[in-house]
Amino acid sequence: MSQQMLLQEMMDKFGFKKENLAAYLGVNGKILNSWFASSLSTEYTPMPNGVFNYISEFIEKNSLSGVYNLPLRNKISFFGKNHLLSVEQFDRDSIEEVFSIADLMVPIARRKKISRVLEGAVLGNLFFEASTRTRVSFGTAFCRLGGSVCDTTGFTFSSMAKGESIYDTSRVIAGYVDIMVVRHPDRGSVSEFARASNIPIINGGDGPGEHPSQALLDLYTIKNEFSRLNKSLDGAHISLIGDLKYGRTVHSLIKLLSLYKNLKISLVSPIGLEMPESIINYASRNGNIVSVESSVKKGLSGADVVYATRVQKERFESEFEFRYESDFHINSEKINAFCNKDTIIMHPLPRDSNVGSNDLSTDLNNDDRLAIFRQSDNGIPVRMAIFAILLGVENIVHRNLRDVEWSRPVYISFADAAFHNL
Ligand code: NCD
Numbered sequence: 001m002s003q004q005m006l007l008q009e010m011m012d013k014f015g016f017k018k019e020n021l022a023a024y025l026g027v028n029g030k031i032l033n034s035w036f037a038s039s040l041s042t043e044y045t046p047m048p049n050g051v052f053n054y055i056s057e058f059i060e061k062n063s064l065s066g067v068y069n070l071p072l073r074n075k076i077s078f079f080g081k082n083h084l085l086s087v088e089q090f091d092r093d094s095i096e097e098v099f100s101i102a103d104l105m106v107p108i109a110r111r112k113k114i115s116r117v118l119e120g121a122v123l124g125n126l127f128f129e130a131s132t133r134t135r136v137s138f139g140t141a142f143c144r145l146g147g148s149v150c151d152t153t154g155f156t157f158s159s160m161a162k163g164e165s166i167y168d169t170s171r172v173i174a175g176y177v178d179i180m181v182v183r184h185p186d187r188g189s190v191s192e193f194a195r196a197s198n199i200p201i202i203n204g205g206d207g208p209g210e211h212p213s214q215a216l217l218d219l220y221t222i223k224n225e226f227s228r229l230n231k232s233l234d235g236a237h238i239s240l241i242g243d244l245k246y247g248r249t250v251h252s253l254i255k256l257l258s259l260y261k262n263l264k265i266s267l268v269s270p271i272g273l274e275m276p277e278s279i280i281n282y283a284s285r286n287g288n289i290v291s292v293e294s295s296v297k298k299g300l301s302g303a304d305v306v307y308a309t310r311v312q313k314e315r316f317e318s319e320f321e322f323r324y325e326s327d328f329h330i331n332s333e334k335i336n337a338f339c340n341k342d343t344i345i346m347h348p349l350p351r352d353s354n355v356g357s358n359d360l361s362t363d364l365n366n367d368d369r370l371a372i373f374r375q376s377d378n379g380i381p382v383r384m385a386i387f388a389i390l391l392g393v394e395n396i397v398h399r400n401l402r403d404v405e406w407s408r409p410v411y412i413s414f415a416d417a418a419f420h421n422l
Helices: 003-014 018-025 029-036 049-064 092-109 133-144 166-174 189-195 212-228 248-257 277-283 296-300 332-338 372-390
Strands: 122-127 148-153 179-184 201-206 237-241 264-268 289-293 305-308 344-346
Touching: 003 018, 003 029, 003 049, 018 029, 092 133, 092 212, 092 372, 122 133, 122 166, 133 148, 133 179, 133 201, 133 212, 133 372, 166 179, 166 189, 179 189, 189 201, 201 212, 212 248, 212 344, 212 372, 237 248, 237 296, 248 264, 248 277, 264 296, 277 289, 289 296, 296 332, 344 372
Parallel strands: 122 148, 122 179, 179 201, 237 264, 237 305, 264 289, 305 344
Antiparallel strands: none
């Protein structure tokens, strides 16, 4: 077989694009093109025997097992590297795989089982922007798999305050830890970290860009809640409400939702804080109807899921950029008037609970439609799954489980009761 045919077979069988294949083989695009070129052309170079044999063995091994069983981290790779930077890395099948791994993690996340599968591994949690749950849940998810965590928070106490570049910071930390979670106020900054790094990088929020792990846990929550309610995601009505311009959680979530079919997605935001056009266009596929609403009543009516978001004031260019209207306060009065008995109310949190804020009200706290704490709890198994996948241990987690020997008092709150079938 010619080297060109062999390379083509590898691409066809494993769904690689040229850039994935180049990164996978550890060569640049120019070299790969020279291997693909006709042997009569001046661009042609022969492929080293070692590479030829490696690819042949790889194809043979996977063909023999009957399935092209690439590890999940390679199926969702970012240009051939094992990072999690955007939800655009997923398709429906890979999402289902992530969720079944998250299901396996639930007994560990709920403190029934102990795993040490990541013993010896160190997570670098680099947060250059405010965070509570994302930083702590990534940290605890890693600890619950047996790893250790090193944290840094804010610019003030990091060397970036001394003028260090993203490249240098990333390269240095990659020499200390095995995987990094990075949050940074600039869109695209986490990809810059990834370019300088030879270890996996997870985007924990890049300014108004994306927040892929949050979208995965949001979708995991929707699917869990729907299975309890005997609903299916295809054909559902999802309302996203609030600051859709700067909210990175909704940017990632709507892209993931668009992998499902025949959804009705209502985007409800005050004038000036609408979802960017490019994301709406991306999400309008698979028969999904995305409609922009300025009326809260119209946008929420009949929704299966209401996903509210906080106004991202910290991203406003001036404090006068926008004045939020009281209409966007989501409280029990509006939910009772416009929604159904089985509508799920979600929020990525934090919500602004100050008096007079226009965020999700606390008057829904004893309403079992409020799924926000079940949602934040789901952050642990989903983030454990992400770590297991990126560090290649998702298939051995179940082999390393033992029972916990300690106990803690368990109180099931009203909002959790529905979830526990009480
Ligand atoms: C969100 C974020 O940081 O993007 N929070 C989170 O990670 N759960 C939402 C927000 O800050 O409003």
